[in-house]
Amino acid sequence: MPDIGVEPRSLRAAARGSEDVAAELRVVDPRVADPIAEAMPSSGAAKYATRVSDYWEERLKRSVSSLDQRAQNLIAAADRYDGGEQKGVADFTGLAPGAEREQ
Amino acid sequence: MGDWETIAGWNPAALRAVGDDLAAELRRLKGTEAELRAAATPQEWEGEAAEAARRSLAEIERGVLHRVEEFAMLQAAVDDAAERLQRLHDAMHAAAEFARAHGYEIADGVVRPRPDGEPSQDPDVRAHLEAKVEQIVRTGLDIDADLTMVMQSVLDGKGHSDSETMTKAAEAGAESGQSTVPDPPENGTPAQNKAWWDTLSDSERAWLIAHRPEVIGNLKGIPYQARHEANVNRLAIERERLLELRENLRDWKFVLERAREVGIGQTISDLRHIDDKLKALDVLERQAEHNSIISLDTSGERVRAAVAIGDVDNADYVAVHTPGMNSAVEDNMNRYVDELREVTQYAQDMLVGTDKTVATVVWMDYLPPKTSVDEIVEGIFDDRAEDGAKRLAAELEGLRASRMDHPPDRVTAIGHSYGSLTTALALRETDAVDAFVSQGSPGWNGDDGLKVPPGELYNMRTDGDLIAGTGWYGGNPEHYDGVRQLDTDDAVTVDGDPLAGSEGHSGYTEADRVKATSEYNTAAVITGRHDLLIEKQPPREHVDTR
Incomplete structure (x- = not known):
């Protein structure tokens, strides 16, 4: 049986790790490039500053969201193992691996 | 608003602050490395769900690594832009000061006379300023283009190194964020080259x-x-x-x-x-x-080079000595440097009590003919001197451009033998020197057209110099109008110190610690000490008393 041997405790630890990464990424300021526009008014770089910030904001949000989802899934799997129900497979089956895919 | 004003409005300090903020956010991103390890899917967990969990974390991790690389890349680019911009603003400030000091102003990137000023009549001043302004704008636009290109590549999301650790991703980003160093202007004038360097x-x-x-x-x-x-x-x-x-x-x-x-x-x-x-x-x-070693060229049949004694970038008095036939770096450079060092010291001695300094150059960036079988014929013609003159004129123009912000008090060109011809030809192309000393000269086609201030052409001929006075290249400088003949015989300075006479074609300067009249006179010309010059006395007319 493929799932035999996993400790719910280690699944919860991985979930906590995912939450911690998400928490750290939340405090990263994705709009840190915005002030380039004020530092170099009327420049080509100024035009790109907001676009870079928007891009990073969207990418970091996506990473945080994936990490939150991952933590939930790991906790759900741990709960099932705790309950003696071998349904952990379902929690990750069908999870699109490409949801976070980077270019 | 023109480019000049736009660039003047950019703020390097604010840009530096963005770089600092990017560095702080980069540290936060890198700080997730330990947590990402803790978030790893348990190894003992197997099966489809476990694999999916692993794939999802790998994607998240890759995303974070890409952000690390991008933040590092932009931080490097912003830091770089801030440093370059600071330098550019310094150059703008210096250009504005220079313009003011010479009766000009820079308005909207255009050099024009100040309404309340008397603009300098020296055309080089205006050319120098215009080259500066042009280069500053070019560099400013280059800084912007470099930074924009990095931001574009962040947005394209391409070119990530796919590094596997935060440190490596940050290093890769920092490397790609570095701007390329701009090349000097193609076929730039000395003024344009200086303007480029200043930025x-x-x-x-x-x-x-x-x-x-x-x-x-x-x-x-x-x-x-x-x-x-x-x-x-x-x-x-x-x-x-x-x-x-x-x-x-x-x-x-x-x-x-x-x-x-x-x-x-x-x-x-x-x-x-x-x-x-x-x-x-x-x-x-x-x-x-x-x-x-201020110039070096190994491309021709012999090595060409110029060696400077002292600080040419800051000296108050600069002299450039061009030797003549049979000069080659491998054979004579050491001797020429020793000889010129002695003259340099005599010139420096004449400035005791001041903070003025002297620098001199042995300039052998040309190929004077040798008295070898295959080159002796060339000595008859002045082709090599003409080629050398072009190079020497360019060097003297370079000296003037490089010192435009703090010009030396005086620049002297010294030419010995064939080198006097080379120098005179150069001084018909440039007015960058204040005085010319010709030693042991076989002629330099008269004083017509030499762009040297009146009264600042000097000639020396020692006893027994068989080359001087031959007039091979357009007459004997001893007979040119407007050329002052300086003494090379035994003499006494105004302070009563004895000076030794020189003899022969190679005796004008010798590294023998014996102060010769010719060396002393050369030093006096270099330092502009006209009061110390010892001029040759015209031969007494023979009076027959019989």
Whole structure:
């Protein structure tokens, strides 16, 4: 049986790790490039500053969201193992691996 | 608003602050490394769900690594832009000050006379300013383009290194964020080259000296110290190249191939001259220990070079000495430097009690003819002098451009023998010198057209100099109008110190610690001490008393 041997405790630890990464990424300021526009008014770089910030904001949000989802899934799997129900497979089956895919 | 005003409105300090903020956010991103390890899917968990969990974390991790790389890339680009912009603003400030001091102003990137000022009549001043403004704008737009390009590549999401650790991702990002150092203007004038150099940051200059010494070593208009450092780097490179060539030339197949490539003449020349070139590099390497190698060229049949004694970038009095026939770096550079050092010291002695300094240059960036069978004929003609004159004029223009912000009090050109012809030809092309001393000259076609201030042409002829006065190249300078004849015989200074007389064609300057009248007079011209000059007395008319 493929799932035999996993400790719910280690699944919860991985979930906590995912939450911690998400928490750290939340405090990263994705709009840190915005002030380039004020530092170099009327420049080509100024035009790109907001676009870079928007891009990073969207990418970091996506990473945080994936990490939150991952933590939930790991906790759900741990709960099932705790309950003696071998349904952990379902929690990750069908999870699109490409949801976070980077270019 | 024009580019000049736009660039003036950019704020390097604010840009630096963005760089600092990016660095702080980068640290936060890198700080997730331990948590990402803790978030790893348990190894003992197997099956489809476990694999999906692993894939999802791998994607998240890759995303974070990409952000690390992007933040590092932009931080490097912003830091770089801030440093370059600071340097550019310094250059703008200096240009505005220079303009004000010369009766001009820079308005919207245009150099024009100040309404309340008297603009300098020196056309070089305006040309220098316009070159500065043009280069500053070019560099400003370049800074913006470099930064924009990095931001574009962040948005494209391409070119990630796919590094597997935060540290490596940050390193890769920092490397791609570095801007390329701009090349000097193509075929730039000395003023344009100076303007370009002035806009570079210290790190860009250091990079160029280390990685592009062949571009910097002979570039007219930039500081001589930079040229020296670049040429010192080139000495090793050139030596290696020549040694390799010498080794290859032992192989006849290589010789044939090279003859096909560069011609049989060049190949034979390589074979004949390679050891002399290596000897010349040895000489220059030793000279570099105490003096500056301000130009170096190994491309011709002989090595051409110029060695400076003292600080040409800052000296109050600068003299450039051009030797004549039979001069070659490998044979005579050491002697010429020793001789000129003695004259330099005498000139410096004349400035005691002031904080003024003297720097001199032995300029051998041309190929004077030798009295060898195949070159003696060339000595009859002045082709080599004409070629040398073009180079010398360019060097003197370079000196003027490089010192435009703090000009020396006086620049003197000294030419010995064939070198006096070369110098005189150069001084018909440039007005960058204040005085010309001709020693042992076989002529320089008269004083017409020489762009030297009136009363600042000097000639010397020692006893027993068989070359001087031959008039091979347009008459004897002893008889030119407007040329002051300086004494070379035993004499006494105004302070009562005895001076030794010189003899022969090579006796004008000798590194013998004996102060000769010719050396003393040369030093007096260099320092503009007209009160110390000892002029040659016209021969007394013979009166028959019988």
